[in-house]
Amino acid sequence: MLIPRIIRLLNNFSIRQKQYSIQFSSLYRQINIENSFNNIHKNNQIQLELKSVNDTHVTLIINNKEYKYDWIFLRDSCQCHQCIDLSTKQKLYNTTDIPLTISPQQQTGIKILNNNILEIYWNQSLLNEKNSHIHRSLYLSTWLQTYSTLKNITRSRYNDRPFINWNRNHIQQINLHIQCNDYLYSDQKFYTALKYLHDYGLIFIDNVQGEFTVERLVERIGEIRHTFYGKTWDVRNIQQAINVAYTSQRLGLHMDLLYFEAPPGLQFLHSLVNNVNGGASYYVDAFRAAEILRQNDPEAFEILCSYPVTFHYRNAGRHYHFTRPTIVLNRYSLDNRIDHINYSPPFQAPFESDTSKSEFRKFIRAFQYFRDLIEDQNNQLELILEKDQCVIFQNRRILHARREFDPLSGERWLKGCYTDLDNFKDRLRIFQEKFEPISALEL
Numbered sequence: 001m002l003i004p005r006i007i008r009l010l011n012n013f014s015i016r017q018k019q020y021s022i023q024f025s026s027l028y029r030q031i032n033i034e035n036s037f038n039n040i041h042k043n044n045q046i047q048l049e050l051k052s053v054n055d056t057h058v059t060l061i062i063n064n065k066e067y068k069y070d071w072i073f074l075r076d077s078c079q080c081h082q083c084i085d086l087s088t089k090q091k092l093y094n095t096t097d098i099p100l101t102i103s104p105q106q107q108t109g110i111k112i113l114n115n116n117i118l119e120i121y122w123n124q125s126l127l128n129e130k131n132s133h134i135h136r137s138l139y140l141s142t143w144l145q146t147y148s149t150l151k152n153i154t155r156s157r158y159n160d161r162p163f164i165n166w167n168r169n170h171i172q173q174i175n176l177h178i179q180c181n182d183y184l185y186s187d188q189k190f191y192t193a194l195k196y197l198h199d200y201g202l203i204f205i206d207n208v209q210g211e212f213t214v215e216r217l218v219e220r221i222g223e224i225r226h227t228f229y230g231k232t233w234d235v236r237n238i239q240q241a242i243n244v245a246y247t248s249q250r251l252g253l254h255m256d257l258l259y260f261e262a263p264p265g266l267q268f269l270h271s272l273v274n275n276v277n278g279g280a281s282y283y284v285d286a287f288r289a290a291e292i293l294r295q296n297d298p299e300a301f302e303i304l305c306s307y308p309v310t311f312h313y314r315n316a317g318r319h320y321h322f323t324r325p326t327i328v329l330n331r332y333s334l335d336n337r338i339d340h341i342n343y344s345p346p347f348q349a350p351f352e353s354d355t356s357k358s359e360f361r362k363f364i365r366a367f368q369y370f371r372d373l374i375e376d377q378n379n380q381l382e383l384i385l386e387k388d389q390c391v392i393f394q395n396r397r398i399l400h401a402r403r404e405f406d407p408l409s410g411e412r413w414l415k416g417c418y419t420d421l422d423n424f425k426d427r428l429r430i431f432q433e434k435f436e437p438i439s440a441l442e443l
Ligand SMILES: [Fe+2]
Pocket: 245, 254, 255, 256, 400
């Protein structure tokens, strides 16, 4: 009886060892594929030490600095194939499935392997787990380093690239032009275009020929965003226009489609014909105006971050409506950076806030300060969008406008198209990872 039991135990042990070793090697492989810090991992061994544990946290020493990690955070972030589907890369359980009292098993539940891998055997299964088992998680020191600070997390997502705020003098020194063929066929040059579009918020593509080539420019970044104006839309002077853009009138600084729940982040305007008198385009960096406000008048900045402004489009059988503040911050960012601006006077509806309160007047004063900054010609880049040029700009950052033109003097025909900023950010991260992968994290 005893011998078969010993054999069974040994068998079970070897199966368990085998399972762990499969799990370990596949996890290692997956981390190596997914982790952006491959290079660091290969070239720069990050030393890991266990300092202490308590009921809720482990304290680790990574390259001589201490960091605390919550057990629930670690269990929630397990990267093994039982926790993350190998094919879809999707998480297979909920954060809320993790018991509040989860921690490593007593005694041998936590260990550092090879000076750079944290190994944990958990003391409990997930809530509602059908087959309770002892789960093992492994964390590479590079992964732990990534999640040690918000700065590192931000960098690992390629989200730490700063914006370069500009005024007229500054932007006129920068070459924002790229040839159409370079944009379409050279990954390196396309990447340069993406970087400029991120940093300054706008670029110009030259020698764009053909009525539908703008669609190819958009699709180099992502799917075209269809709206009720169509897949693409023509900005030309027409009778009975459904939008002021389709007239020859002056069109003041604005952003498009702020009456949508999710206005498109990127706008393309391709000049197919432009030989009229007048009709210059001009652009303003609204992020810079907001930053000046943040510096010079924090109270005005704050009220623009919160006071509700309503936008609508109620015309031609459509009724769109949305309310939002003028400045929106990314509250999760390290530097409390501006996420986007909402400013579009032609599409404002009557205010729907309680305008009997004193905040309304405070808001109007702040709004006028913001207006003064963007209307200052020293802050505006003005140009004629020549035939075969296409401007691409961030619709939630760069305000755009057009001077009046004489419709009898010639023809002006721009073709416009949108895509979402998600597509742009996706391409920027993918190309950054290709051409300028993160080489070091600062601890
Ligand atoms: Fe517009």
